[in-house]
Amino acid sequence: MSGEVIVSRTFSLPVENIDTDQIIPAHFLTTTGREGLGTACFHAWRFNDDGSERSNSPLRGHDVDRQQVLVAGENFGCGSSREHAPWALLDYGIRAVVSSRFADIFRGNALKNGLLPVTVEEEVADWLLEHPDTAVKIDIGSRSLEVEGYGAFTFPLDPFSAYCLARGIDQLDFILQAADDIRGYEQEHGK
Amino acid sequence: MSDQPTTLFEKIWQRHVVRPESDETPAVLYIDLQLVHEVTSPQAFDELERRGLKVRRPDRHLATIDHSTPTSPPDENGEYAWTTDQARRQVETLYENCEKHGIELHGWDSPNRGIVHVMGPEMGATQPGMTIVCGDSHTATHGAFGALAFGIGTTEVGHVMATQCLLQSKPKTLGIRIEGDLQPGVTPKDVILHVIGAIGVGGGTGSVIEYFGSTIRAMDMEGRMTVCNMSIECGARAGLVAPDDTTFSYLEGRAKAPSGEDWDRAVTDWRTLRTDPGARFDRLVEIDAANIEPSVTWGIHPGMVIRVGGTVPGGEPDALEYMKFDAGSPLAGEPVDVVFIGSCTNSRMTDLRAAAGILRGRKVAVGTRTMVVPGSGRVRQQAESEGLHEIFIAAGAEWREPGCSMCLGMNGDIARPGELVVSTSNRNFKGRQGPGVRTVLASPLTAAASAVTGRVTDPRELMEGES
Numbered sequence: 246m247s248g249e250v251i252v253s254r255t256f257s258l259p260v261e262n263i264d265t266d267q268i269i270p271a272h273f274l275t276t277t278g279r280e281g282l283g284t285a286c287f288h289a290w291r292f293n294d295d296g297s298e299r300s301n302s303p304l305r306g307h308d309v310d311r312q313q314v315l316v317a318g319e320n321f322g323c324g325s326s327r328e329h330a331p332w333a334l335l336d337y338g339i340r341a342v343v344s345s346r347f348a349d350i351f352r353g354n355a356l357k358n359g360l361l362p363v364t365v366e367e368e369v370a371d372w373l374l375e376h377p378d379t380a381v382k383i384d385i386g387s388r389s390l391e392v393e394g395y396g397a398f399t400f401p402l403d404p405f406s407a408y409c410l411a412r413g414i415d416q417l418d419f420i421l422q423a424a425d426d427i428r429g430y431e432q433e434h435g436k
Numbered sequence: 437m438s439d440q441p442t443t444l445f446e447k448i449w450q451r452h453v454v455r456p457e458s459d460e461t462p463a464v465l466y467i468d469l470q471l472v473h474e475v476t477s478p479q480a481f482d483e484l485e486r487r488g489l490k491v492r493r494p495d496r497h498l499a500t501i502d503h504s505t506p507t508s509p510p511d512e513n514g515e516y517a518w519t520t521d522q523a524r525r526q527v528e529t530l531y532e533n534c535e536k537h538g539i540e541l542h543g544w545d546s547p548n549r550g551i552v553h554v555m556g557p558e559m560g561a562t563q564p565g566m567t568i569v570c571g572d573s574h575t576a577t578h579g580a581f582g583a584l585a586f587g588i589g590t591t592e593v594g595h596v597m598a599t600q601c602l603l604q605s606k607p608k609t610l611g612i613r614i615e616g617d618l619q620p621g622v623t624p625k626d627v628i629l630h631v632i633g634a635i636g637v638g639g640g641t642g643s644v645i646e647y648f649g650s651t652i653r654a655m656d657m658e659g660r661m662t663v664c665n666m667s668i669e670c671g672a673r674a675g676l677v678a679p680d681d682t683t684f685s686y687l688e689g690r691a692k693a694p695s696g697e698d699w700d701r702a703v704t705d706w707r708t709l710r711t712d713p714g715a716r717f718d719r720l721v722e723i724d725a726a727n728i729e730p731s732v733t734w735g736i737h738p739g740m741v742i743r744v745g746g747t748v749p750g751g752e753p754d755a756l757e758y759m760k761f762d763a764g765s766p767l768a769g770e771p772v773d774v775v776f777i778g779s780c781t782n783s784r785m786t787d788l789r790a791a792a793g794i795l796r797g798r799k800v801a802v803g804t805r806t807m808v809v810p811g812s813g814r815v816r817q818q819a820e821s822e823g824l825h826e827i828f829i830a831a832g833a834e835w836r837e838p839g840c841s842m843c844l845g846m847n848g849d850i851a852r853p854g855e856l857v858v859s860t861s862n863r864n865f866k867g868r869q870g871p872g873v874r875t876v877l878a879s880p881l882t883a884a885a886s887a888v889t890g891r892v893t894d895p896r897e898l899m900e901g902e903s
Contacts, residue, residue, distance in 0.1 A: 260754070262637055262737050266865040271844040275504055275522040277478035277529050279590075289867045294853075320638040323671060323737070324865060325844075326573040327476065328589035346638055349607075349673055350573060354589035403605060405461045416591075417487075420599045423455055423464050427601055430454045430466055 249385045249411050251340050251361065253313040257377040258303055261318035265351065268322070268330040282329060283336035309338035314381055316343045316373040321362075322351025331355040341383055343390070345370040356406045357416065363390055363400045385411050441712035444678050445609050445644045448584040448709070452567045454601055462603040468566040470596045471552045472499035472539065474530040475846070476571025480594035481533040489598045491537040496600060498561055499534050499541040501527050502551045503846045507809050507836040519848030537597075550812020550838040553577040553780040557661065558814050560690025564679035564706040569596055574780045574862065575674075576667040580660035581687070582679035582709045584644070587668065607673055610643040611717035614651040616725030621896040623790065624659035625782055625860065625879035627651065627723075628666040629731040633741030635721060640672030643718070646711060647677050651725040657686040658784040665781045666862050669738035678710040730894055733864045733877040734767050735759060740864075744768055744882055744894045758866055759874050760854075767876070768892050773855035775806040775833075775887040776869070777880055779843035782860035783811030785818055787880040792824045794884035794898055795831040801890025806833035807849070809841040833887065845869050858886040 273285035291302045299305070315334070321344040322330060331354050334342070341361040352362045363383060365373075372395055373379060380393040385407060391397045402410075409416060430436070442450075455464040477499075484491065491497060504523040506516045518524040527543075534541035542548040548555050553574055556562045564582035569575060571593040578585035588602065595602055612631060632639075645667050652660065660677045667675030677683075684703050687693045694702045729743040735755035742749070748756070750763030761767070777783070777791050788810065800806045808828045810816040816838055819825055825835045842849040843861035850870030851857050857875050860883050864875035878886070881895035888898060 262739075264737065264863075264865045266844075266863070266868050270867055270871075271846045272519075274475050274846060275520060275526050277482075277522075277526055279479050289871055294871065320641070320671070323637060324573065324668075324863060326571055326575075326587035326589055328479075328571075328591060346641060348638070348671055349641060350587055350589060350668075354591070357589065357591040403462070404459070405603070408460075416603055417483075417595050417598060419461075420464060420595055420601050420603060423601070424599070426454050426464065427466070427599060431600075434451075434466075436466070436468070 251383040255314045255316045255379045256307045256312040257374045258317045259374045262320045264324035265330045269333040279332045282333035286333035286337035313340040315339050319345040323348040326350045328354045331358045331360045441715040443711045443715045462605045464601050465604045467596050469568045470497050471570035473552050474501050474526045475503045476590050478529045479590045483594045491597045493600045494538040497539045503840045505839045507839045507841045547813045551780045554811030560693035565709050573668040577661050577665040579664040579675040586674040608643045608718040610645045611720040612647050613649040614723045615649040623879040624662040626731045628663045629741045630728045632670045632738050637737045637739030638671045640670035643672050645672045645675040658786040679706045770892045772858050772886045774851045774857040775883050776842040776859040778809030779861035781862045782880050788819050791880040791884040792827045796827050798888050800832040800887040804890040806887040809836045810838050812838050858883050
């Protein structure tokens with residue numbers, strides 16, 4: 246996460262249950278790295294088989310430099326555990342996704358990579374979906390989403406994730422600090 | 437511990453808390469077993485490398501190759517038909533990483549090689565009361581043994597490699613009670629499709645499911661695995677079934693299961709792994725088995741379920757357009773281009789026996805390509821010792837090498853744009869089985885019956901007079 250505040254405009258994808266196979270199709274998963282997956286992001290939606298851009302792509306007209314906040318229908322990121330999904334969204338240029346519900350594994354994967362999942366009430370999501378290209382300000386510290394011309398809302402974010410995101414704290418370092426407890430647990434439980 | 441009645445989930449969770457959850461931090465949870473495959477591990481190994489860390493407990497890791505591997509046999513020079521060089525390279529990378537970190541890998545030469553969620557239970561590595569993770573959302577499969585098993589992303593795969601622990605917030609619990617006998621022709625796959633249809637594709641989000649009731653008790657382990665496997669398709673992190681004698685007799689004598697006195701001690705302990713009378717789930721759903729019929733999906737996510745004899749509903753224009761179905765028309769009778777029998781949902785012996793029961797003495801329809809992909813080398817071997825492969829081959833089906841295959845099409849096993857696949861796998865997302873491919877999820881019985889007629893078919897039509 247580059248900084249605590251995201252100021253950008255939205256792009257609307259009014260589709261429910263956007264699964265990870267849509268975000269990045271499986272045939273891109275043979276990579277052994279995590280970089281350069283932006284082209285793969287929503288690949289089947291954006292491109293024809295011959296590589297040309299699809300005229301009816303739901304992402305047509307997306308100016309990703311200006312619109313770094315994606316607004317999507319409920320249950321975003323359902324399906325597989327592939328972390329390639331947030332890697333692809335980030336590389337494509339998305340910094341936050343707003344939805345009324347996120348799938349659990351996707352949400353966890355996104356937070357670990359600095360892609361912010363912003364969960365809002367259905368009516369807020371619906372308003373945003375109906376008002377594409379809206380200016381928003383997302384403040385991680387105060388967990389607030391300001392929507393120009395509509396209002397300000399708070400969104401849930403567990404304190405630990407917020408702390409890690411805001412300070413760039415690494416979760417593995419945190420677990421490694423529990424090394425003595427882990428050793429103690431293994432001895433006590435014969436593991 | 438307290439005398440409060442607790443759920444099975446709570447018991448397993450409590451046994452694995454290294455550091456409890458606080459207002460500020462999630463729990464540090466111990467992980468007994470991490471299953472590893474080629475797709476979601478290379479970046480985790482790289483991260484360890486970058487930080488100068490080792491795999492802390494290689495003895496608590498078990499690896500195989502399944503997603504990117506071809507399911508056709510090697511040529512006379514021993515060369516496999518890789519879909520891309522990158523796929524080959526990915527598998528080679530897992531070999532190198534397992535060698536370097538001392539992880540047991542069941543690769544090309546192992547008779548156990550197979551889909552990670554078929555192989556683990558088969559080897560007895562999956563045991564009641566364990567915490568099990570894998571960089572794969574269908575890890576929920578292992579919950580059939582009363583293990584808390586869930587899929588994680590690659591960053592967390594690295595966490596477990598380095599520490600054998602994960603940071604976890606406690607999920608909610610969802611009890612699903614299913615009571616009654618299943619009708620003939622109704623399989624565990626139909627049960628879980630029915631459940632997902634009932635609670636919706638996001639109905640289990642944030643929850644761990646426990647399945648219980650007489651229907652679940654009566655299921656064999658393979659059926660329970662099919663049910664738990666698809667827990668993720670309603671958004672649940674995990675699915676659980678309390679272990680019982682069915683579980684213990686499945687496990688006894690398997691390579692990685694305890695033996696001798698250790699076995700007796702283990703079973704005594706495992707018998708305590710059940711939800712106490714009076715324990716509360718955050719939510720409870722009740723299903724009457726008598727209402728479950730052979731079920732199929734008609735749309736573009738696994739919650740879009742109807743009985744195979746039902747009509748396609750309206751109200752989902754995007755799904756109808758993609759699937760080329762008309763609202764109000766029957767699904768049965770739709771021409772089928774491909775039948776895929778396999779995947780971590782339905783590639784075990786009971787699945788193959790069910791399919792063979794339909795295909796015995798029959799032919800697959802002209803123009804309907806039928807692929808049977810066993811879940812592991814052991815399944816393949818057992819099926820051949822029972823002569824099932826001869827039934828499949830005589831019927832005109834392909835009898836292939838084990839792997840994930842057309843479930844997600846990573847290895848090049850895909851259908852052609854526009855084709856309709858009746859598939860025993862777990863996801864019917866757009867393009868899952870190839871660009872533009874239309875997927876109908878079904879049981880092995882329904883898939884085999886549809887192969888014979890070349891149309892979506894209620895298997896009971898081909899089971900008349902059979903007992």
